[in-house]
Amino acid sequence: MSAEQQEQQFIIQRIYIKDVSFEAPNSPGVFTQEWNPDTNLDLNTLVNPLTNDNYEVELAITITVKSNDKTAFLVEVKQGGVFFITGYAQEQLNQLLAAYCPNILFPYAREVIASLVSKGSFPELHLSPINFDALYARRLQEEQQAGQPA
Numbered sequence: 758m759s760a761e762q763q764e765q766q767f768i769i770q771r772i773y774i775k776d777v778s779f780e781a782p783n784s785p786g787v788f789t790q791e792w793n794p795d796t797n798l799d800l801n802t803l804v805n806p807l808t809n810d811n812y813e814v815e816l817a818i819t820i821t822v823k824s825n826d827k828t829a830f831l832v833e834v835k836q837g838g839v840f841f842i843t844g845y846a847q848e849q850l851n852q853l854l855a856a857y858c859p860n861i862l863f864p865y866a867r868e869v870i871a872s873l874v875s876k877g878s879f880p881e882l883h884l885s886p887i888n889f890d891a892l893y894a895r896r897l898q899e900e901q902q903a904g905q906p907a
Contacts, residue, residue: 765844767853772865775815776835779873780828787829792880794829797821800887804854810843814858818866820882832873836866856893863887 781787798820805813819833840858842850867884874882 763844766841767857768841769861770811770839770841772836772838772862774834774865774869775837776833777869777873778833779830779877780832781830781877781879783827783829784877787824787827788878790825790827793824794880795823796882797823798884802855802859807839810841812840812842812854812858814838814840814854814862816859816862816866818870818884820870820884822879822882830874830877830879832870834866834869834873836862836869838862852890852893855896856889859887859889863889 798818801817803815803817805815807813814837816836817834818836819831821831822829838858838861840853842853845853863886870884871882874880
C-alpha cells in the first residue's frame, strides 16, 4: 500500500434515538371494535456530514395504523447513528451512507417501534427486514433515467 492510499475504516461511533413519538388518538374506543388493521409505512434516510470523516445517518420511520377508517395509532421513530468512514471512493461512501448504515440502524428502530406498540396495548407489530441495498440501487437507477435526455 502506498503512502497516498488511505486505509479504509468504518467505525460506529454512536447509535441513539433522536426522536420518538407514539399517539393513540382513538383509545380506548378502538379497543372495543373489531380489529381490521390497515398499515402505512413511511421510510426516509438523511445524511448529515459532520467533521473529520464523521457522518450522522438518520433513519426515520413513521407507521400509521388505521382500523375501520379510524387511526388506531401512529408511531414515529428517528434512529440516529454517527459513523466514522474514511478511505473509500465516493461511490462506495455513498452506498455505505445510503444502504449499509441504515441496515445497521434498522434493528434498533424496529425494537423501539415494537416496544411502543406493545406498551400502547395493541397487537404486536414486527417490521419485516428492509433491503436497503435494493432501495439504493433503485434510487440510483431512477436518478440515471431522470438524467437521461427524453
